[in-house]
Amino acid sequence: KQEVTQIPAALSVPEGENLVLNCSFTDSAIYNLQWFRQDPGKGLTSLLLIQSSQREQTSGRLNASLDKSSGRSTLYIAASQPGDSATYLCAVRSDSWGKLQFGAGTQVVVTP
Amino acid sequence: EAQVTQNPRYLITVTGKKLTVTCSQNMNHEYMSWYRQDPGLGLRQIYYSMNVEVTDKGDVPEGYKVSRKEKRNFPLILESPSPNQTSLYFCASSSWGPSNNQPQHFGDGTRLSIL
Numbered sequence: 001k002q003e004v005t006q007i008p009a010a011l012s013v014p015e016g017e018n019l020v021l022n023c024s025f026t027d028s029a030i031y032n033l034q035w036f037r038q039d040p041g042k043g044l045t046s047l048l049l050i051q052s053s054q055r056e057q058t059s060g061r062l063n064a065s066l067d068k069s070s071g072r073s074t075l076y077i078a079a080s081q082p083g084d085s086a087t088y089l090c091a092v093r094s095d096s097w098g099k100l101q102f103g104a105g106t107q108v109v110v111t112p
Numbered sequence: 113e114a115q116v117t118q119n120p121r122y123l124i125t126v127t128g129k130k131l132t133v134t135c136s137q138n139m140n141h142e143y144m145s146w147y148r149q150d151p152g153l154g155l156r157q158i159y160y161s162m163n164v165e166v167t168d169k170g171d172v173p174e175g176y177k178v179s180r181k182e183k184r185n186f187p188l189i190l191e192s193p194s195p196n197q198t199s200l201y202f203c204a205s206s207s208w209g210p211s212n213n214q215p216q217h218f219g220d221g222t223r224l225s226i227l
Binding site: 032034041051089091098103104 | 204213
């Protein structure tokens, strides 16, 4: 059974510092990995999706890497801003029916 | 605007009183799914649907029903709600195909409290 882990559970950084969020998964047979952002009281916003054949994906200040063989993905957020404060979730799709297996998330606080 | 819409956003009700949470998407997606989010347990899939009239159980289906009579709608039904179904619920949708690598889109969530 696929298990997804995110460490650390919480992270606080000063504004301007780069953020590095980690996600690990136990079964390397995945279709894709998706990073989400969740704000308090809000839904999940999709940030990046990396297909299993890809090594990384970029969008603006966000860059996500994928190393399937080691079961790891890293989300980098450059030059963090207070508006980046949120919980970041990674989710792995490893079945053909589309179910996402989520990590518990990393709660990020960016202080001005 | 492409979106997944859930209603209601918040609901407080009592044990045993049937309720329905609606979910609608305007992206013509084949795949729709329900998740619940609980502290310490993360998000877990309740039910999913590959297309109209095609549904199947996820990881935690007990106490829930779904139907998919139209492509855009996927309601979640709690026929006899109990306090352990107090949770934050999310509906999601995506396009689907043999090499499905499309992102899943989520609604804003429905916070249910069962007293």
